[in-house]
Amino acid sequence: MRPYILAETNWETLKDVNFDLAVLPWGATEAHNYHLPYATDNFEADALAAGSAKIAWEKGGKVIVLPTVPFGVNTGQSDIYLDINLNPSTQFAILCDIVEVLHRQGIYKLLIFNSHGGNNFKPLVRELGLKYRKMFISFSNWPQALDKSNYFQEEGDHADEMETSLMLYLKPELVLPKDKWGSGGSKKYKIKAFSEGWVWAERKWSQISEDTGVGNPINSTSEKGERFFKDVTQKMGNFLFELCGADINDLYQ
Ligand SMILES: [Zn+2]
Numbered sequence: 001m002r003p004y005i006l007a008e009t010n011w012e013t014l015k016d017v018n019f020d021l022a023v024l025p026w027g028a029t030e031a032h033n034y035h036l037p038y039a040t041d042n043f044e045a046d047a048l049a050a051g052s053a054k055i056a057w058e059k060g061g062k063v064i065v066l067p068t069v070p071f072g073v074n075t076g077q078s079d080i081y082l083d084i085n086l087n088p089s090t091q092f093a094i095l096c097d098i099v100e101v102l103h104r105q106g107i108y109k110l111l112i113f114n115s116h117g118g119n120n121f122k123p124l125v126r127e128l129g130l131k132y133r134k135m136f137i138s139f140s141n142w143p144q145a146l147d148k149s150n151y152f153q154e155e156g157d158h159a160d161e162m163e164t165s166l167m168l169y170l171k172p173e174l175v176l177p178k179d180k181w182g183s184g185g186s187k188k189y190k191i192k193a194f195s196e197g198w199v200w201a202e203r204k205w206s207q208i209s210e211d212t213g214v215g216n217p218i219n220s221t222s223e224k225g226e227r228f229f230k231d232v233t234q235k236m237g238n239f240l241f242e243l244c245g246a247d248i249n250d251l252y253q
Pocket of ligand 1: 032115
């Protein structure tokens, strides 16, 4: 039983503990190229949040990891079989209820541990910050915590070399053999402004990628996944510890 994982701990333990920080991992249920499981983002969120919290806990940080929310925003994948979409307004409603509990029980720091590119927490955190003035709510995107090019050869952002390597390390029994891996080729907008990043529109996923992947997984290995996992959890773990001890009324220098 890991005392920093809510799903594993118990009332006997929790009746005498006060946590400073709650971590809410948030994933998605969606196709990941031909070869990775639909819950890839959730497996990654579970393992990375737990690995990071372990580091913070062992340093003395009072952190508790809530169960991973398994559905995310998949509005652009409506025609991909069994991609389970949660509308942004539903996501907001779920988050409101969780924040309400934490606020009522005096856990004023929340980190949303995002694991899925379609989830956009910024407007949600802004609105909740106004409503719950005592709370300090932040969110992280772990794929951006490190420079991926130091770990992986191929760029990508969905079922790519990074995700395939991580899954080969975390759940090898759920990764199909290499001859089933799609190339993760994807199409870009014809209008340049979209690729330059200063104009945004949601991509129709089934039109940009045949195998649902974006990024070629061909050079993925479990060793690369392990190295990335250890470095991400170390960095996130140090951050969680720092956040546990931070005075939320004195954050600026
Ligand atoms: Zn993913």
